Amino acid sequence: MSQHEIISLSGEEPQAELFSAEETTAVEPLPQEELDRLTDELIAAFKTVFDPEIPVDIYELGLIYRVDVNDNREVVVDMTLTAPGCPVAGEMPGWVQNAVMGVRGVADCTVNLVFEPPWESSKMSDEAKLQLNMF
Secondary structure (H helix, E strand, O other): OEEEEEOOOOOOOOOOEEEEEOOOOOOOOOOHHHHHHHHHHHHHHHOOOEOOOOOOEHHHHOOEEEEEEOOOOEEEEEEOOOOOOOOOOOOHHHHHHHHHHOOOOOOEEEEEEOOOOOOOHHHOOHHHHHHOOOO
16 A cells, blocks of 8 residues: 545645555556457447447447547447437447447446537448438
């Protein structure tokens, strides 16, 4: 256990507070081939999740905005919805998390719903536009 000092940077009189935190052990960076495999398998996992109102997967719809994979194989996904009032807004992050956790080697997953920038049809892939006859 180590001691860390927190000092207020708010301009007020600094008040030091101590807390304890576990030391983290150094983790080897993910080899590029492992990161490439994870990327391919994460994309495949995203393609198993569909917006129930649109017969296209969330990856091709452009709902996945950002995916971070750290060296501990913890995945953070920022995604959006086609509309903030989407009826499955409460469920879809769980569907995405379940799909990601099914990828071999993923240790944990957090899914964040974001609405900036707002989703628009230009974010869809050509494949999605073709499926929806939007050309």
